[in-house]
Amino acid sequence: MKDKNYASFIIAKIDSKENYKILENYILNKFEYSEIIILINDHNIKNIKEYLNPSSDNVLCLNLGQNTDEDNSIRAGLEFSKGDVVFVIKDLSISNIEDYLDNLYESNKKGVDASFLTSKYYRFKDKLTINLISSFSKHKLKNVYDILFLVTRRVINAITEDSSKTTPISYIIRDIGYSYNELEYNIKNKKYYMSKQTRSVYLLLFSEASSNFTASLSLLSALIAVVTGIYALIIYLSDNKPVEGWTTTFLFLSFSFTMIFAIFSLIIRYLSVIQKELYNKPNFRVKSVFKL
Known part of the structure; x- marks a missing residue:
């Protein structure tokens, strides 16, 4: 049947x-x-x-x-x-x-x-x-x-x-x-x-994923910069002598990567908004x- x-x-x-x-x-x-x-x-x-x-x-x-x-x-x-x-x-x-x-x-x-x-x-x-x-x-x-x-x-x-x-x-x-x-x-x-x-x-869907990914990298770089700064302060207040130029170089790189990834995150987020306007139809x- x-x-x-x-x-x-x-x-x-x-x-x-x-x-x-x-x-x-x-x-x-x-x-x-x-x-x-x-x-x-x-x-x-x-x-x-x-x-x-x-x-x-x-x-x-x-x-x-x-x-x-x-x-x-x-x-x-x-x-x-x-x-x-x-x-x-x-x-x-x-x-x-x-x-x-x-x-x-x-x-x-x-x-x-x-x-x-x-x-x-x-x-x-x-x-x-x-x-x-x-x-x-x-x-x-x-x-x-x-x-x-x-x-x-x-x-x-x-x-x-x-x-x-x-x-x-x-x-x-x-x-x-x-x-x-x-x-x-x-x-x-x-x-x-x-x-x-x-x-x-x-x-x-990757625009959102890549934005979050670069934001995570930016946060990680900022965290490394803070830790490096604390380390540099401890070394400065103590009698230890670190390798010359190491702290300054590491701080510079950390802050640089923080800014780069933060800018990438904002750009990708902005592009994703435009993309959604174009494709949500x-x-x-x-x-x-x-x-x-």
């Missing part, structure tokens, strides 16, 4: 017709009411209907033009989605995808608002990007790539209402306060890497919408 819930499925990328058919058959057999949203761009729009030959009569294509930013493409898909349950699929090629979708949906029926199938980032520079931002900004990112996930309508509403259009969706969903869970995808021969587009989204554009 088919499920009565209306479910939307957003496909970020179709790697092969065969994998699409596996997913489509699952959807048609699982849900009585469903919709498939395919995110495409100008490069893969040609002959897509003939290529996929969909069995479902409710397949919607969003042509996002030259926009290759996965995160904001998914935002567009979420805004066009219907129903209380929405699946987002970034990778169609994983084996036994039907079982993973079932697991996410079972979690939803138990009252969980968001469920993720995740894998870790394995490259050093990917881990470094996440750790650096998490250490020096308010955004505590997790070292995970969301292969596919399920969200409810109220989660989508929270994403839509979020004032920052550059904060990663995966962070927003985990941070808004609704219940969520994660399933880990442990296939050793399949590893995920952070794309240039995703890295650029994360680096928009929707930066995806749906060029055309058509049904297959």
Whole structure:
């Protein structure tokens, strides 16, 4: 017996017709009411209907033009989605995808608002990007790539209402306060890497991280200068003779670094304010919408 819930499925990328058919058959057999949203761009729009030959009569294509930013493409898909349950699929090629979708949906029926199938980032520079931002900004990112996930309508509403259009969706969903869970995808021969587009989204958060980092260095330099000054005073009042010029040189360097890092911190903070004004707006554009 088919499920009565209306479910939307957003496909970020179709790697092969065969994998699409596996997913489509699952959807048609699982849900009585469903919709498939395919995110495409100008490069893969040609002959897509003939290529996929969909069995479902409710397949919607969003042509996002030259926009290759996965995160904001998914935002567009979420805004066009219907129903209380929405699946987002970034990778169609994983084996036994039907079982993973079932697991996410079972979690939803138990009252969980968001469920993720995740894998870790394995490259050093990917881990470094996440750790650096998490250490020096308010955004505590997790070292995970969301292969596919399920969200409810109220989660989508929270994403839509979020004032920052550059904060990663995966962070927003985990941070808004609704219940969520994660399933880990442990296939050793399949590893995920952070794309240039995703890295650029994360680096928009780096302005805050770098500002806090330079402020920390400035504070450390100031502390060293104070300690050096105390040390110099103690040496001056005692009969000891330090190495000539050492105290003066160290004090000069400490105060110099304090001022340099303080100036850097102010400049970066000022630039981050401008950056937020520029980027706190929707930066995806749906060029055309058509049904297959």
